[in-house]
Amino acid sequence: xxxxxxxxxxxxxxxxxxxxxxxxxxxxxxxxxxxxxxxxxxxxxxxxxxxxxxxxxxxxxxxxxxxxxxxxxxxxxxxxxxxxxxxxxxxxxxxxxxxxxxxxxxx
Amino acid sequence: xxxxxxxxxxxxxxxxxxxxxxxxxxxxxxxxxxxxxxxxxxxxxxxxxxxxxxxxxxxxxxxxxxxxxxxxxxxxxxxxxxxxxxxxxxxxxxxxxxxxxxxxxxx
DNA sequence: TTATTATATTGCAATATTACGATAAATAAA
DNA sequence: TTTATTTATCGTAATATTGCAATATAATAA
Numbered sequence: 162x163x164x165x166x167x168x169x170x171x172x173x174x175x176x177x178x179x180x181x182x183x184x185x186x187x188x189x190x191x192x193x194x195x196x197x198x199x200x201x202x203x204x205x206x207x208x209x210x211x212x213x214x215x216x217x218x219x220x221x222x223x224x225x226x227x228x229x230x231x232x233x234x235x236x237x238x239x240x241x242x243x244x245x246x247x248x249x250x251x252x253x254x255x256x257x258x259x260x261x262x263x264x265x266x267x268x
Numbered sequence: 269x270x271x272x273x274x275x276x277x278x279x280x281x282x283x284x285x286x287x288x289x290x291x292x293x294x295x296x297x298x299x300x301x302x303x304x305x306x307x308x309x310x311x312x313x314x315x316x317x318x319x320x321x322x323x324x325x326x327x328x329x330x331x332x333x334x335x336x337x338x339x340x341x342x343x344x345x346x347x348x349x350x351x352x353x354x355x356x357x358x359x360x361x362x363x364x365x366x367x368x369x370x371x372x373x374x375x
Numbered sequence: 376t377t378a379t380t381a382t383a384t385t386g387c388a389a390t391a392t393t394a395c396g397a398t399a400a401a402t403a404a405a
Numbered sequence: 406t407t408t409a410t411t412t413a414t415c416g417t418a419a420t421a422t423t424g425c426a427a428t429a430t431a432a433t434a435a
Contacts, residue, residue, distance in 0.1 A: 174294040174298045
C-alpha cells in the first residue's frame with residue numbers, strides 16, 4: 162500500500178503529471194520566474210535569491226532540469242541556467258487544448 | 269528538518285505551485301482528461317474508469333476540488349463533476365505570459 | 376601545486392503523499 | 406422503516422519529498 166501506482170496510468174498522463182510535479186513547489190516556481198526576470202541566461206546567483214540553503218537549491222534545480230523545464234550549460238566554474246521554451250510551449254498548448262474543448266461543452 | 273518552507277515564498281508563487289501540485293499525479297491528470305472526454309458534466313462513474321479504489325479516487329477528487337480545478341454539484345445520491353474553466357484559463361495565461369517573455373530573450 | 380569558487384552528492388531527520396480497508400453519512404427506492 | 410447506492414472520512418502502512426550539514430567534485434586562479 163501507499164506505493165504510487167503510476168505504472169497503472171498511460172505514459173502521456175505520467176508525462177504531464179511529471180511536468181506539473183516539477184512546478185509543484187514554490188521554490189521551483191520562484192526559480193522559473195527569476196530566470197525570466199534576468200536579462201541573460203548567465204546566472205549563478207540563484208542561491209542568493211532564494212531563502213534556502215545551497216544543497217536544497219541544487220536539488221530543486223536538478224528536478225527542473227530532469228523535467229526539461231530548464232537547461233543548464235557549464236561556463237567555467239559556474240553553470241548558466243535558462244528556461245527551456247519548448248517545454249513551456251508544450252504546457253501552454255496542453256491547457257490551450259483543454260480550453261478549446263471546454264468551449265464546446267455545457268458547463 | 270524537512271519541513272516545507274512555503275511561508276518563505278510569496279503568496280503568488282505558492283498559489284501557482286498549489287495549482288501544479290493538484291495536477292502532479294497521473295490519476296488527477298486522467299480525471300481531468302476524462303471529464304473533458306464525456307459529453308455532460310453528469311458523471312458518477314469516475315471510479316470505474318480509474319485503476320484505483322473508491323476512497324483513493326475520492327481523495328484525488330477532493331484535491332482537484334480544493335485547487336478549484338474541478339467543481340462538483342450534488343445531484344441526488346450522485347455528484348456531478350466538471351472542470352472549472354476559470355482555473356484552466358489562469359494556468360494557460362500564466363504559461364502564455366512566460367512564452368511571451370521568453371521571446372524577448374537571448375536563449 | 377595549493378587555494379578558491381561554484382555546484383553536486385550523501386546521509387539523515389521531519390513531514391507529506393499515496394493507497395486502501397473499514398466505516399460513516401446522505402439520499403433514493405422499496 | 407429498511408435497503409440500496411453513492412460519496413466521504415478515518416486509520417494506518419508504505420513511500421516520496423523537503424531541507425540541510427557535511428562532504429565531494431570540478432574548474433579556475435595564484
